[in-house]
Amino acid sequence: MRSLSLKATLISAMLFLVFIGAWHMATLPKESLTLSTADAEYTALMGKGAEKSGGFPPPLEVGKAFVKYLSDPFYDHGPNDKGIAIQLGHSLARVGLGFFLAVLVAVPLGFVIGMSPLLLRAFDPFIQVLKPISPLAWMPLALYTLKDSNVSGIFVIFICSIWPMLINTAFGVASVRRDWINVARTLEVNPLRKAFLVILPAAAPTILTGMRISMGIAWLVIVAAEMLVGGTGIGYFVWNEWNNLALPNVIFAITMIGVVGMLLDMIFGRLQKLVTYRE
């Protein structure tokens, strides 16, 4: 088992090196050999060194961007120039708040719907129609009614995280083993105790799965939402750097989005493991 993970790590490292190598080779500057003397003179006159290339940034340049941003993640030089940690912090705060509000709505509502076959059917058409709507499609409505871009961003996160949690909670609650419910019934357990001590733990793994899916979607959506809304956040950062044509920074930001997304998923994976029971 250990040797397996060791081998896997080794291969991962190799893949990474091959990727960087290929990238490096592909972005080698087209040598000034092609430039005639006149062209070279012209570029010199224009103040552009020969080492400047306008193409896709090579790994080294991106590496520099990594070093630059990671060495000082918390600086704040005005609205358009903030450290990466601050940008990510804004995004995470939006995601966290929107997600938290979604939990507050989706879990209790899903619980009630899951307990009642009647309500499950009654709510089903709404859920089915609302679920496939791209969360960004809500943005105009949100901006118009909420009149605040920041709140609108949070609303978009809220609306996109609510469905997987709602559906999973309802499903988890509805499919709690009949035996456990019957045990609670024969023990004349009061409804509140039954809900918290029997149904909730029984449905918890399914609910957590819903949360994990929701968090994944929320993290996907926040980048797009912040590109639209602007101001702060990792999505805005990407868009801003694109407008600056600073591709190394864009690549750096993309990597950060991936890493944070992975960390979020890992956290929920842990939580899921915590509530999962073996039968």
Add this chain to the structure above:
Amino acid sequence: MSAHFLIVEALKKVFPASAGAVNPPVFEDIHFHIDKGEFVCIVGHSGCGKTTILNVLAGLEEATAGDAFMDGREVRGPSLDRGVVFQGHALMPWMSVLGNVAFAVKSKWPEWSKEKIKEHCTGYLEMVGLGHAIHKKPAELSGGMKQRVGIARAFAIQPKMLLLDEPFGALDALTRGTIQDELLKIVQATHQTVFMITHDVDEAILLADKILLMSNGPHAKIAEIVEVTMPRDRTRAGIHHDPQYYRIRNHLVDFLVNRSKTYAGAETGMFHDPRNPPLVQPGLDGERAPVLTLASDKSATSLKQIVNH
């Protein structure tokens, strides 16, 4: 009539059919009673509604017609007065063994302190031989141990009556034997009133005072009540030395293999009053024993196949 502890009158169950059709009742005209401290087993083929009867007594299901009274009060909905041991142990896997029993105990006596609950639960878990495993999760236990926890949980709330739905059905023969012994000991000590479903004829003879024989469904009825006339202090090791044992066993096997069908349906020609099913004591009529012992060995094996399919 009010002298009996549990009275079941004219119980009938019809399951809703799909698309307008009318299902025949699974069972109807079920009359029987259980006295305090009595151990009653119900035996019959699959599909005759044994589990439904038990669920009605537990208050988990409603009968289509008929009533059940326990201790002078009508059975309406589940109650802590009736402890149930489910077929598939039904332990909550996220709670420890102790937690499962404590959950039941706390439901019965919410005002008890933590220490008192723990002490009470530990006592019952020790009674079923699980004192060493109280902090384990059900997933860490074997099937037999899980079922013991289920039994401890049912006993721990000190119900007026215990309902057992084929509690040992899923266990291997050796484990089943051990737990039967334990149950026998506990019941002999506590004089608990018990109603139990079983497919196992030997188990019924070992444990029961009375065995209700059900005819096949639909229209299942209680065909006969067999009184187990052997002394109450039986043991699994000694029971087959009692000459009554084989007579009773043969009678039961004979019923299940041959006669249970003839009671089925209303077309039966023989006279049978479901209100007063015949009470028989096959253990006491000595003359038919020798012939049947040889003949029924074969039917016993075929019965096992029928019953344990």
